[in-house]
Amino acid sequence: MGVVRTIALVILSISFVVFVALFGRLPAFRRTPIAFLHRLLWHHIPNGVIFVDQKLSGRRLTRGLSRLGNYLMNEAHPVVLIFFVTLQVAGELLFIPSAWNRLTTLQTITIPVLVVAPYWCLYLSATTSSNITAGNHRKAMLAYPYDYCLFHPGYYCSTCRFPKPARSKHCSLCKACVQKQDHHCIWINNCVGRNNYIWFNLLLLTIAALLAYAATLGHTLLDAQLQERLVPSALTRGSFTAKRWSTRLTWTQWANMWAWAIGVDWQIGAVMMLCMMSCPLALGFLIYHIYLMWAGMTTNESAKWADWKEDVQDDIVWRAEVQRLRETYPRLPSDVEPEDRLVQWPQDVRAKWWMVRTRDGEQPTFKKTGSQIQDDTEASDVPDERWMRVRSMREVDNLYDQGFWTNFVDGMFNRE
Ligand SMILES: [Zn+2]
Ligand SMILES: [Zn+2]
Secondary structure (H helix, E strand, O other), rough: HHHHHHHHHHHHHHHHHHHHHOOOOOOOHHHOHHHHHHHHHHHHHHHHHHHHHHHHHHOOOHHHHHHHHHHEEEEEEEEHHHHHHHHHHHHHHHHHHHHHHHOOOOHHHHHHHHHHHHHHHHHHHOOOOEEOOOOOOHHHHHOOOOOOOOOOOEOOOOOOOOOOOOOEEOOOOOOOEEOOEEEEEEOEEEEEOOOOOHHHHHHHHHHHHHHHHHHHHHHHHHHHHHHHHHHOHHHOOOOOOOOOOOOOOOOOHHHHHHHHHHHHOOOHHHHHHHHHHHHHHHHHHHHHHHHHHHEEEEEOOOHHHHHHHHHHHHEEEEEEEEEHHHHOOOOOOOOOOOOHHOOOOOOOOOOOOOEEOOOOOOEEEEEEOHOOOOOHHOEEEEOOOOOOEOOHHHHHOOOOOOOOOHHOOOOOOOOO
């Protein structure tokens, strides 16, 4: 029991630290202990180590580590992808051979399908690019309209040197602007974007299915082992009152029996425990992405929306009708802001409101020019009455949210 508990605790702790390290900065965790732990992990502890190293070796150790860390964090590399594949292969090599003789025909048919599917989706997720190139830039510009909130026309990527299409984001790891960028995923060593979003979601689905199946199958096999050992069928054959092995055991006895079974069949036991613990993670991600599709946003956009929400609470957000602003801010050239009718998105769905946040929270101003100026005092900035303060996020529409089903179809099938 002691060993099993230790292994479980170690795996749980490592999972928790990895979770905090990777996701502690998500807007959902702002002002929670998770965000604090994230800061402790990435900021306070490294600073402490640097301080000690400064005293001991004049920062030689931490400089080397920081070069390695810099490479691991800021360059695209397949280390995590290799770890991911190794974990899968090792788990399957441990589990399948030792379980094979005890499987039913249906199970021997199901397993190859469930094993191959994640590799196939992983391969497609990792190799399908959503990068914007000179060749597909125009098409990318026509994929989504600007919503004049998260995405305004007229912004250029300083690296790629072309106008940023709506919903795109430059990825410093992929060294490219990515269409409908969701996030850069280190597990697939690629950005999740417009073209591989379907494969990424299928990867989550197939991995979750594989993990759930392996956990259930492992449980069934070990449970059968316990039944055979504790209530041998040879002795109870033909009896309708044969008991389940776990009947009338205390919790401690029950746990001890399981520890015994896991210890005897350790290949199946270890993989089963790992699957039980990692399945909720894969499932959690899948549910999060289904939620994002329901809300009509990408992971990148969810962070932007969280910022807008805070700015609205701080009373610094203003909006004006796009049509009314056209008097002073005409449309940009068609290669920077494509004509509405060319953009592939329901024709009646275009930005109505132009959103801005002002640094001081004051109403945006405009300068009177030429004939509008009657005396010197009017030459200065005057409040632009077309702008109205946004008091609640309820006043704000998400242009990219067309209802779950449409968002789902767009996410899966609106590909290049
Ligand atoms: Zn770029
Ligand atoms: Zn990327």
